[in-house]
Amino acid sequence: MSFTYFLKRAVFAALALAALMTSAFFLVRLTGDPANLYLPVDASDAAREAMRVRLGLDHSLPWQFLDWAGDMLSLDFGTSLWHNRPAMDVVLEALPNTLALGAIALTLAFIAAVIIGSIAAVNAGGWIDRGINVLSQAAASVPDFWLGLMGVLLFAVTLRILPTSGFGGPIYWILPVACLFARPFGTLVQIVRGSMIEALNATFVRTARAKGARGGRVTFVHALRNALLPAVTVTGDLAAQFAGGGGVVEVVFGFPGIGKLLIDGILKRDFAIVQASIFAVAVVIFFINILVDMLYASIDPRVRVE
Amino acid sequence: MKKIKGIGALSIGLAFLLAPGSAIRADAASDKLTVVVTDEPKSLDPCDTDLSGNSRILHNNITEALVNLSPADGSVVPSLATGWRQVDELTWEFKLRDDVTFHDGKAFDANAVVAALKRAQDPALACEVGLATLKGVKFNAEAVNPTTLLIKTDIVEPILPNKMSAVDIGSPATPNDGKSRSPAGTGPYKFAAWTPGQSVDLVAYDGYWGDKPTIKNATIIWRAESAVRAAMVATGEAQIAYEIAPQDGTTEQDHSFPNAETSLLRIDAEIPPLNDKRVREALNLAIDRDGLVGTIFHQDAQKAMQAVPPSVFGFNPDIPIWTYDPEKAKSLLAAAKADGVPIDKEIVIYGRIGIYPNSSESLEAIQAMLADAGFNARLEMLETSPWLKKLLKPWDKERQPSILQTQIDNTEGDAVFTLPNRFTTDGNQSTIADAKLDALIAEASKATGDERKKLFEEAFSYIAVDTVNIVPLFHMVTIARVAENVTYTPDVQAGNEIKLKSISYR
Numbered sequence: 001m002s003f004t005y006f007l008k009r010a011v012f013a014a015l016a017l018a019a020l021m022t023s024a025f026f027l028v029r030l031t032g033d034p035a036n037l038y039l040p041v042d043a044s045d046a047a048r049e050a051m052r053v054r055l056g057l058d059h060s061l062p063w064q065f066l067d068w069a070g071d072m073l074s075l076d077f078g079t080s081l082w083h084n085r086p087a088m089d090v091v092l093e094a095l096p097n098t099l100a101l102g103a104i105a106l107t108l109a110f111i112a113a114v115i116i117g118s119i120a121a122v123n124a125g126g127w128i129d130r131g132i133n134v135l136s137q138a139a140a141s142v143p144d145f146w147l148g149l150m151g152v153l154l155f156a157v158t159l160r161i162l163p164t165s166g167f168g169g170p171i172y173w174i175l176p177v178a179c180l181f182a183r184p185f186g187t188l189v190q191i192v193r194g195s196m197i198e199a200l201n202a203t204f205v206r207t208a209r210a211k212g213a214r215g216g217r218v219t220f221v222h223a224l225r226n227a228l229l230p231a232v233t234v235t236g237d238l239a240a241q242f243a244g245g246g247g248v249v250e251v252v253f254g255f256p257g258i259g260k261l262l263i264d265g266i267l268k269r270d271f272a273i274v275q276a277s278i279f280a281v282a283v284v285i286f287f288i289n290i291l292v293d294m295l296y297a298s299i300d301p302r303v304r305v306e
Numbered sequence: 307m308k309k310i311k312g313i314g315a316l317s318i319g320l321a322f323l324l325a326p327g328s329a330i331r332a333d334a335a336s337d338k339l340t341v342v343v344t345d346e347p348k349s350l351d352p353c354d355t356d357l358s359g360n361s362r363i364l365h366n367n368i369t370e371a372l373v374n375l376s377p378a379d380g381s382v383v384p385s386l387a388t389g390w391r392q393v394d395e396l397t398w399e400f401k402l403r404d405d406v407t408f409h410d411g412k413a414f415d416a417n418a419v420v421a422a423l424k425r426a427q428d429p430a431l432a433c434e435v436g437l438a439t440l441k442g443v444k445f446n447a448e449a450v451n452p453t454t455l456l457i458k459t460d461i462v463e464p465i466l467p468n469k470m471s472a473v474d475i476g477s478p479a480t481p482n483d484g485k486s487r488s489p490a491g492t493g494p495y496k497f498a499a500w501t502p503g504q505s506v507d508l509v510a511y512d513g514y515w516g517d518k519p520t521i522k523n524a525t526i527i528w529r530a531e532s533a534v535r536a537a538m539v540a541t542g543e544a545q546i547a548y549e550i551a552p553q554d555g556t557t558e559q560d561h562s563f564p565n566a567e568t569s570l571l572r573i574d575a576e577i578p579p580l581n582d583k584r585v586r587e588a589l590n591l592a593i594d595r596d597g598l599v600g601t602i603f604h605q606d607a608q609k610a611m612q613a614v615p616p617s618v619f620g621f622n623p624d625i626p627i628w629t630y631d632p633e634k635a636k637s638l639l640a641a642a643k644a645d646g647v648p649i650d651k652e653i654v655i656y657g658r659i660g661i662y663p664n665s666s667e668s669l670e671a672i673q674a675m676l677a678d679a680g681f682n683a684r685l686e687m688l689e690t691s692p693w694l695k696k697l698l699k700p701w702d703k704e705r706q707p708s709i710l711q712t713q714i715d716n717t718e719g720d721a722v723f724t725l726p727n728r729f730t731t732d733g734n735q736s737t738i739a740d741a742k743l744d745a746l747i748a749e750a751s752k753a754t755g756d757e758r759k760k761l762f763e764e765a766f767s768y769i770a771v772d773t774v775n776i777v778p779l780f781h782m783v784t785i786a787r788v789a790e791n792v793t794y795t796p797d798v799q800a801g802n803e804i805k806l807k808s809i810s811y812r
Contacts (some may be wrong), residue, residue, distance in 0.1 A: 149604030
């Protein structure tokens with residue numbers, strides 16, 4: 001990957017980021033007045049107005065936008081209303097947790113999906129394939145919320161081998177990772193299976209077999225390498241989704257990640273948190289996309305990142 | 307060989323992770339206690355205790371007020387003040403304890419109270435206490451000597467001691483230019499740590515002036531899901547969990563307690579057809595409260611007839627509870643229709659998602675009951691922010707007729723904390739503009755003793771019977787799950803304070 005390519009991508013990403021942040025600015029302000037949400041319902045109108053003045057919400061929207069844009073240029077995301085701390089500090093505490101959670105779940109899902117999807121493709125039409133199909137469909141469609149609560153009931157309450165929730169050592173990561181694992185695993189198994197069946201029927205695989213290559217080598221070296229590209233594309237999309245947080249899984253398990261922070265930020269009209277979270281996640285997604293491009297090039301030498 | 311080693315290491319790792327009991331905390335055998343609540347506190351500043359999420363951690367654990375309210379009858383009882391008296395209409399004198407020090411070593415005295423009261427009313431800080439409990443009155447405190455304090459008000463404040471129960475006194479070292487995240491108070495527990503997004507830790511304060519608490523280390527954590535909170539007590543990860551949903555709170559460890567909240571529907575009586583009293587009566591008669599309790603609402607919820615629970619000073623026990631009489635509701639609607647009242651007009655029921663457990667289900671049932679009685683009602687469930695726009699003035703003049711789901715809490719124990727904002731012409735949530743009621747509430751707010759009680763009772767009766775401005779539903783209960791080996795009985799104040807010092811292991 002050349003430096004020019006990176007620079008070009010960075011310029012486009014910066015433009016997209018500016019558009020995204022501008023949209024975020026206006027959209028969060030459409031959702032309601034934080035003065036009502038933050039002050040006691042018995043607070044006086046004068047107190048509400050004073051809070052609007054303090055937050056700069058008494059100015060016209062264009063004026064607020066210019067003020068905010070100036071702060072953005074100096075990467076000042078303001079102070080979180082709820083946390084009463086610099087918003088980016090709060091976001092940067094939560095983001096690594098989410099990235100680690102997503103990376104573990106997605107890596108495991110990718111590896112498992114490649115193995116299980118390949119097995120299904122090799123046995124296409126047989127009972128193993130049908131069993132894997134049912135399993136992957138179920139995994140792809142099971143709601144995170146339900147899976148999380150069932151996990152708590154089974155592994156924490158009944159078997160007492162895992163904690164119900166919380167954040168700490170490796171044991172606290174098992175249930176959240178398992179919940180986040182299910183959906184990408186199910187989706188990727190379907191994709192790997194489909195592209196593997198196609199690859200296994202391709203002429204280059206027949207050639208490899210004709211030259212006497214062993215079955216395992218044909219499947220996992222010749223066919224799989226070609227079949228991986230669609231799975232990598234989808235994994236990239238899933239990774240971008242995960243960068244935005246494990247959402248409901250973080251809420252169920254009290255996992256201090258960016259998904260929970262963002263949900264709370266929206267519900268509590270904490271504009272600074274919402275904007276800082278969106279910015280941080282967008283930057284992460286930019287790097288995920290670069291990573292996916294690099295992976296493409298390393299998997300398929302015909303692809304050149306230029 | 308390398309592969310075998312790898313598998314072996316993985317197996318040992320998994321065995322370690324999955325070892326039975328490794329996930330279960332051993333708090334039960336020690337002097338540690340974990341309490342799980344619904345949300346992270348917004349603030350741990352002593353001046354923000356008007357918000358229950360903050361108060362539960364702070365009030366009477368880390369920080370204390372001059373006085374407390376008795377959970378039994380709402381009467382004012384000593385805390386940091388040993389006595390008080392009204393000197394004249396605008397002045398109260400408090401005598402303070404002389405054996406109290408703050409957790410940071412500073413002495414508790416009258417000057418500390420002066421500073422705390424001034425800080426709570428600083429508009430720049432926007433303290434919850436200043437914006438709610440202390441709103442509308444200027445409280446000026448003066449230190450006569452270290453143990454004598456005068457509090458002067460600009461208007462007559464007959465329940466000043468009650469209001470002081472909401473003002474927690476932080477150390478004089480509490481910053482005046484911003485909120486504190488590491489409070490120092492005089493309570494039985496010192497603040498130890500606030501790990502954002504995870505927990506707040508407290509440790510017993512050796513220099514506490516009162517009875518020493520049994521629990522030496524307390525951790526407050528938060529989980530949004532009721533089922534998870536309940537599971538945490540079942541597994542021993544926590545010993546007390548609050549706000550357990552009725553469907554999760556079915557074990558012997560689950561205790562219901564009145565939480566000083568009253569659920570009701572506020573009628574927008576300015577807009578036809580709800581400006582007709584017969585229609586408002588029909589709304590009340592159409593609702594089968596007996597059918598709701600024990601099903602959607604907890605079985606221990608009490609049918610309400612007014613906006614405050616019986617523990618509140620001014621509660622009127624003589625207001626009759628609405629019976630379920632859909633036939634009478636239909637006949638009232640028919641009579642109104644005959645007089646030209648547009649009873650077919652769509653009435654919107656505005657609900658708030660999660661205002662209490664099963665809030666949406668309760669309104670779905672009520673919508674069906676209203677439809678059975680002949681109302682054209684549509685349900686709209688709102689998230690908090692848009693719901694607040696419906697709750698608080700100003701409202702659009704061209705608005706649709708509506709009833710609004712709300713829940714009113716009164717932990718301060720006096721009707722004045724409920725009535726003026728909700729039922730007077732100038733109230734920011736009031737849909738009623740009635741000069742007689744305004745005068746009644748104003749007179750009651752200034753009165754004392756039996757006269758005050760009588761006037762507030764009259765006001766509640768006027769709202770419920772004469773104007774029929776509300777559809778009272780239930781005096782609510784909350785469920786707390788308490789571990790079997792823990793001694794703790796939640797009371798009416800448990801929604802606002804955990805009272806850690808009263809908790810012990812059996």
